[in-house]
Amino acid sequence: MSPLTWIAAAAISLLPSSSTLVDPTEVDFATLSGFDFKQGMDLPSEITAYNGTEIKVSGFMATEDGSPGPVSEFLLINDACGCEGTPKINEVIFCYMADGSQVEIDPGVVSVTGTLDVGEEVDYGVVLSLYRMEVTQIDT
Numbered sequence: 001m002s003p004l005t006w007i008a009a010a011a012i013s014l015l016p017s018s019s020t021l022v023d024p025t026e027v028d029f030a031t032l033s034g035f036d037f038k039q040g041m042d043l044p045s046e047i048t049a050y051n052g053t054e055i056k057v058s059g060f061m062a063t064e065d066g067s068p069g070p071v072s073e074f075l076l077i078n079d080a081c082g083c084e085g086t087p088k089i090n091e092v093i094f095c096y097m098a099d100g101s102q103v104e105i106d107p108g109v110v111s112v113t114g115t116l117d118v119g120e121e122v123d124y125g126v127v128l129s130l131y132r133m134e135v136t137q138i139d140t
Contacts, residue, residue, distance in 0.1 A: 024056040024113050029078035032057070032131065033090040039127050043118065051118035055133075057093065059112070061105045070102035076133070079109045093131040106140050113137040 027050060035044050059076040063069070078091035095112060097103065114135040121129045 024054040027055045027057045037090045055116050056113045069104040072097045094129045095133045095135045098134045098136050111139040
């Protein structure tokens with residue numbers, strides 16, 4: 001085997017095989033919102049277990065100001081809310097596009113894949129979010 005062939009074979013062997021790639025964990029808002037949130041509480045362990053995990057979750061897309069896009073950040077809201085009323089803080093994921101790209105707000109239910117960040121984000125004593133996601137894929 002020539003040195004070049006050996007180097008190429010070694011490099012290929014270091015690449016992840018398709019069998020080692022992990023599919024995102026499917027999560028639903030029934031799980032994410034299945035507890036009564038109180039500021040400063042310890043979040044349930046079944047929720048904190050998703051911190052830093054690649055997940056796939058479905059919901060409605062919205063912007064804070066109601067604009068249709070294009071946007072690099074959006075809210076993903078519990079699809080059980082039916083887009084009516086004000087969702088609870090644990091029924092919203094603050095999403096931002098991983099690569100800084102922009103998307104149009106889809107009026108229907110979408111599936112969003114990305115890495116979830118779990119925990120209170122507090123500003124001036126007010127909880128702004130519990131869930132944030134770096135989005136890598138949106139499916140309609």
